[in-house]
Amino acid sequence: MRRGAFSKGFIYLLLIAGGILMLLPFVWMISTSLKAPNQVMTLPPIWLPHPIEWSNYLHAWHTAPFARYLFNSIFVAALSTLGVLLTTILAAYAFSQINFYGRDVVFSILLGTMMVPGEILLIPNFVTLVKLGWIDHYEALTVPWMASVFAIFLLRQFFLSIPKELSYAAKMDGCSDFKYLWLIMVPISKPALITIALLQVIGSWNSFLWPLIVTNSMTMRTMPVGLMAFSSEAGTEYNLLMVAATMVILPMIILFIILQKYIIEGVTRAGIKG
Amino acid sequence: MIERRTWKKTLRALLYLAPALALIIVFDVYPIIKSFLISFYTRYNYFTDVVYARGIDNYLSIFNDPEFWLSLRNTAIFVLGVVPASICLSLAVAVLLNQKIRFRGLLRTIYFIPFVTSVVAVSVVWRWIFHSQYGLLNAALGLVGISSIHWLTDPNWAMPALIILAIWKGLGYNIVIFLAGLQNIDSNYYRAARIDGASPWQRFIHITVPMLSGTTLFVSIIAMINAFKVFDEIYALFNGYPGPVNSAETVVYYIYNKFYVQNQYGIASAASYVLFLIIFVLTLIQLKVGGQKKERTRSKKLATGGGR
Numbered sequence: 241m242r243r244g245a246f247s248k249g250f251i252y253l254l255l256i257a258g259g260i261l262m263l264l265p266f267v268w269m270i271s272t273s274l275k276a277p278n279q280v281m282t283l284p285p286i287w288l289p290h291p292i293e294w295s296n297y298l299h300a301w302h303t304a305p306f307a308r309y310l311f312n313s314i315f316v317a318a319l320s321t322l323g324v325l326l327t328t329i330l331a332a333y334a335f336s337q338i339n340f341y342g343r344d345v346v347f348s349i350l351l352g353t354m355m356v357p358g359e360i361l362l363i364p365n366f367v368t369l370v371k372l373g374w375i376d377h378y379e380a381l382t383v384p385w386m387a388s389v390f391a392i393f394l395l396r397q398f399f400l401s402i403p404k405e406l407s408y409a410a411k412m413d414g415c416s417d418f419k420y421l422w423l424i425m426v427p428i429s430k431p432a433l434i435t436i437a438l439l440q441v442i443g444s445w446n447s448f449l450w451p452l453i454v455t456n457s458m459t460m461r462t463m464p465v466g467l468m469a470f471s472s473e474a475g476t477e478y479n480l481l482m483v484a485a486t487m488v489i490l491p492m493i494i495l496f497i498i499l500q501k502y503i504i505e506g507v508t509r510a511g512i513k514g
Numbered sequence: 515m516i517e518r519r520t521w522k523k524t525l526r527a528l529l530y531l532a533p534a535l536a537l538i539i540v541f542d543v544y545p546i547i548k549s550f551l552i553s554f555y556t557r558y559n560y561f562t563d564v565v566y567a568r569g570i571d572n573y574l575s576i577f578n579d580p581e582f583w584l585s586l587r588n589t590a591i592f593v594l595g596v597v598p599a600s601i602c603l604s605l606a607v608a609v610l611l612n613q614k615i616r617f618r619g620l621l622r623t624i625y626f627i628p629f630v631t632s633v634v635a636v637s638v639v640w641r642w643i644f645h646s647q648y649g650l651l652n653a654a655l656g657l658v659g660i661s662s663i664h665w666l667t668d669p670n671w672a673m674p675a676l677i678i679l680a681i682w683k684g685l686g687y688n689i690v691i692f693l694a695g696l697q698n699i700d701s702n703y704y705r706a707a708r709i710d711g712a713s714p715w716q717r718f719i720h721i722t723v724p725m726l727s728g729t730t731l732f733v734s735i736i737a738m739i740n741a742f743k744v745f746d747e748i749y750a751l752f753n754g755y756p757g758p759v760n761s762a763e764t765v766v767y768y769i770y771n772k773f774y775v776q777n778q779y780g781i782a783s784a785a786s787y788v789l790f791l792i793i794f795v796l797t798l799i800q801l802k803v804g805g806q807k808k809e810r811t812r813s814k815k816l817a818t819g820g821g822r
Contacts, residue, residue: 251610258607259624262682266627268650269639281648327534334530339517341524346531353542357743357793359766360786363552363779364545367560387537446632448746453774464634471638472753478642488635496630500623503630507687508694 266489273297273482280479293479300483304473308459309466310487316381316451316462317444323386324440325433331392333421336399337407350389362453369454380454381462385444391436394509398432399425435506438499442492463488553783560779572784582785584760585768588673592764593741595677596684601734603681604688609722611689612696622693626686633683637750640679641666644751666752669761676762679747684740688733695729696722731804735797742793745770765789 267287272280273296275289300306334340335347365384366375374380402425410420426433448464455461461469467484474480496503552558553573557566576582607625611618628636643650644665652662665675703721712720723730745766748756756763756771763771765785773782 248613248615251613251615255607255610255615255621259621262625262628262685264650265636265639265643265682268643272642283648283653285648285650285653327537330530331534334527338523338527338530339519340527341519341521343527346535349543350538353538353546355794356542356546357739357786357790359743359769360549360783360790361542361545362769362786363773363783364548365541366773367548367779368540368545370561384537384541387534387541389538389542392534442630446630448632448634448749449770464632467632467638468634468750468754471750478645481638482642485635485638489631489639492630492632493627496627497623500626504622504626504690507629507690 266493269482269485269489272479273486275479277477277479280477296479296483300470300474300480300487303480304466304470304484305458306463306466306470306484306487309461309463312381312461313445313463316378317441319378320382320385320444321437321440323382324388324391325437327387328391328395328436329421329426329433331387332395332399333425335392335396337417337421350392354389362449366453375454376456376460378460381451381460385440388436388440391440394436394506395429395432398429402428431502431505434499435502438495438503439506441495442503445492549783550787552779553787555780558780572780573788575781576785576788581760581763582765582768585763585765588762589742589744589764591673592677592680592744593738595673596680596741597734597737599677600681600684600688600737601730604685604733605692605726605730607685608689608692608696609718611693622690625689628683629686631683633746634750636683637679637747640675641751641753644675667758669758672752672757672761676744676747676751676757679751680741680744683747684737688737691733691736692726692729695726699725727804731800734804735800738796738800739793742766742789 268285271287271289274292274294275286275296276291276293279286279289335343369375369380369384372379374383406424407420410424415423445462446464447462448468451462451465452468455465458469467488470484471481474484554568554570555565556569556571558564559566611622611625644652646652646662646664646667649665651665656662663671665671699722703725704717707717707721743766744764748762748764748767751757752762756767766789769782769785769789772778772785
């Protein structure tokens with residue numbers, strides 16, 4: 241019995257030590273972001289800033305157009321998520337409820353595209369966007385991401401689990417297919433839709449290479465691209481750099497902690513795209 | 515009730531599919547084909563879409579480019595540095611988390627947090643942790659008497675720094691997948707083994723590892739594919755450059771550089787198809803080897819099970 245207690249203590253020790261290692265970079269980031277310049281580069285490192293310089297946040301906010309970056313990030317994430325939800329609901333309905341010619345072939349081809357690394361798509365997509373005149377516009381940041389094969393796959397599975405009897409009953413009551421989809425299937429599928437929306441928001445918010453390539457002007461940058469631009473300007477002012485990093489990182493951590501059930505469920509079914 | 519296919523239904527389905535299909539065809543299917551074609555264009559005006567010459571010169575040029583071989587070598591080192599270590603660590607954490615312990619949910623959340631954060635932002639944080647003079651890591655190493663390492667400016671240490679960051683970032687995802695796999699193992703196996711007097715280590719080796727082989731295969735393929743595509747970390751860790759004397763230049767950085775900096779679309783496309791081919795072949799090999807292993811353990815299990 242005593243041996244069991246000992247090994248259990250050892251398990252806790254290992255897991256907690258590992259957990260601290262996972263969190264330490266974030267603690268260090270926030271700590272540095274609240275330091276006065278003379279407390280940043282010290283040996284040994286200072287963990288608790290004194291005094292706490294909240295003004296760093298104001299300072300960074302005014303040094304670079306973070307308000308604009310933040311607006312862009314939120315706007316792009318919201319728009320592409322709405323787009324994905326719309327196209328996914330319609331497509332998943334067709335794949336799960338309608339028996340049409342070529343259904344399995346089309347579905348297999350879609351699944352096949354998931355295997356191809358995104359880097360291959362970069363150049364032709366860039367050329368397409370140049371031709372459409374979308375470079376440096378919101379269209380380039382949102383429209384190409386408004387359909388997701390993974391999301392369609394996820395929602396189709398969910399739709400297939402809804403009993404067919406429900407649709408027959410609705411039809412008996414004179415409910416059209418379109419109404420049945422929006423008034424019955426969509427509300428039932430709320431958990432799957434939340435998962436899809438969250439994965440899309442996180443993917444959009446954290447995306448870097450794409451917005452880097454399809455935007456040129458400062459006013460079109462998203463948070464990660466803005467952070468990198470700020471990083472080449474702020475250089476070694478690590479307290480301000482950590483302010484900027486905190487603004488990019490913290491919203492997603494909060495979102496994850498609140499809605500982790502949906503995220504972990506979605507991730508377990510298949511990987512995050514990109 | 516049997517639902518029959520009709521052309522009317524097909525037309526209706528097309529209406530529902532139109533928005534998603536249009537986007538996927540324009541931004542996924544077409545580029546896969548187009549990129550392949552561009553990789554054979556040697557003189558090409560992308561804006562007017564006029565091709566003056568075709569050939570395999572782009573492929574010849576990357577295979578004769580020492581920088582491409584360097585980027586391949588660096589990518590291989592990165593993959594070998596990240597994937598096995600990450601799988602072993604995450605499996606260990608997942609097995610520990612799968613015990614009857616308190617705060618399991620909280621610990622899982624903590625391990626998963628890095629995965630949902632922006633790669634460039636955490637890389638900027640790690641750039642500060644790796645700082646050679648005032649960085650947290652060197653301060654910690656100093657406590658145990660190790661003199662400071664120039665993580666980001668010494669070509670010998672740039673890749674290890676990148677590997678540490680990548681393992682930390684991706685661990686939580688692997689843990690969650692392994693936990694899901696562990697929960698699928700029938701607890702009767704463990705009960706039976708305990709009655710037979712098997713030690714925890716024996717239970718791990720003879721039950722957990724073979725029962726988890728499918729999950730391990732999935733995790734290793736996903737980890738490998740992601741490791742081959744590393745880019746954001748490098749860009750942010752070295753502030754837009756591929757490390758000291760290109761010591762952290764990977765294939766995707768090479769593609770980015772050829773495409774976006776040097777505007778050599780044909781060469782960049784050729785390099786991206788070579789990358790795809792490498793990933794594809796390695797995935798097939800893993801599937802084959804992993805599939806055989808699974809087959810063997812299954813037949814072994816059947817053989818031992820049949821004897822009793």
